[in-house]
Amino acid sequence: MAFSDTPTLSHDLVRLEPLALAHHDDLCEAVSVGELWRAWYTSIPAPHAMEQEIERRLSLQFEGLMAPWAVVSAATGKAIGMTTYMNLDESNRRLEIGSTWLGREAHGTGINPAAKLLLLTRAFDELGCVAVEFRTHWHNHQSRAAIARLGAKQDGVLRSHMLLPDGSRRDTVVFSILDHEWPAARKGLLGRLVTRG
Template sequence: MHADTDFASTPTLSGSLTRLEPLSVDHADALAEAVAVDELWRTWYTRIPSPDGMVAEIERRRRLHADGKMAPWAVVDARTGRAIGMTTYLHLDPGNRRLEIGSTWLGVEAQRTGINAEAKRLLLARAFDDLHCIAVEFRTHWHNHQSRAAIARLGAKQDGVLRKHTVFEDGTLRDTVVFSITDDEWPTVRLGLDARLARSLRR
């Protein structure tokens, strides 16, 4: 992996199960199909674009990328070559050597397959090994128990809860749970992720 210090750049990151590609409108059709399964986009405690809103969401993320405020990727199943989700670096803070991994969703059929763990492994390796971050954050809705458990399984520690942090479009309020991994924790987190991925590849 080529080392650089541009927090907003989006090089292709490749693993055995997944490939993270710079997000493009070329991914829109496959991503629209992915969110349509079980109407994933209707999940109430997170923001997932609808099939009809997929192009607009891709364009929104690409605009933030052009402004240097976000690094957006499409999550691609390496075995099929199809895009099955999105993920980003956001809250980029090069001065304090911090960023957040978030605005992530995966299609139902890609969940619990090892793809999410490998995508996080690739993103964390870039953050700590290439960008020399000292901390990487994860944030999620208090009621998103699946996401909270998944973040904890990565080895992240809970920093706290931001009460009444976000007002959703329907007027409901989100309490945001904040987790992080620090640079000194990364070697141990990496070992744990590698062990999980090895089990996934043996299945």
């Protein structure tokens, strides 16, 4: 079982499907609500760049460097976002969950914690990871808070870690969940999802 494999993962709220060009139109619709791609502190594809981004992620998967999924609402059957395993390090049993975005209408619906439950369960229980990382822009406070709610702990900040297309520098906040922390993190996620019912 390779880290770059993308089996379909299912929960009552969400289904993670292997990313495909067939998801293009749904993803363009999802990203257009509120023009999410305009947020300066994150990298979300604009509708006109969606096909290129799908192809980029699939190319990285072909090279064994990424596992890309479409995030699909179980209620509507429509793709509402994207997520990946990236920075795959099979020899050290580590990976990062990242390059994730959800359409604005999915925010606060339980879809994000349900998707993370699926991804973390696969990483720890099926792939045998010892650590799963999350990284985000220092200024993306919404993302930082969401990562902390998963039970991840902040490892540190990589200062001036990336040069962004507009010439600004990104300070990257690094979080992780370790294998021995996963049982508690799983209980926290399950508890959040139960209280939604």
